[in-house]
Amino acid sequence: MPKSASDEAEQRGASTHDPSPQERIWQVVASIPKGAVATYGQVAELAGMPRGARQVGRVLAALPNDSRLPWHRVVNAAGxxxxxxxxxxxxxxLLxxxxxxxxxxxxxxxRCRWTP
DNA sequence: TCCTTGACGGAGA
DNA sequence: ATCTCCGCCAAGG
Incomplete structure (x- = not known):
């Protein structure tokens, strides 16, 4: 039997604490395949933030220079x-x-837009 | 608080 | 195709 709410969440598949918006953005960007691109708005939507294109930009801007994330695959809606x-x-x-x-x-x- | 500033996006002109 | 204007949403001053 689950001893706490978090344990029960664990049973259902959720991890200890829900991923922050920032973590969800990282996850989406990490899944863009090589040779394809996604727009800021698209990443935001896939991360569950329908009008959060600017947030995506802010999160990417905060990445350390040695980040392993394929940040270069994110471009604006104009391509x-x-x-x-x-x-x-x-x-x-890089692209x-x-x-x-x-x-x-x-x-x-x-031609290059990523389609999940 | 209010104001400004963006790795944004869409509608019009 | 280009340019402006405006809405959006956090962060920082």
Missing amino acids: RVSLRGDSGRLQRR RDEGVAFRADRIDLQ
């Missing part, structure tokens, strides 16, 4: 890289390195 300057060039380079094509700094979302 463009939102980062400015060197960071933006890095993101485009090109895994086969994502750019046409005038823009990605063809119809």
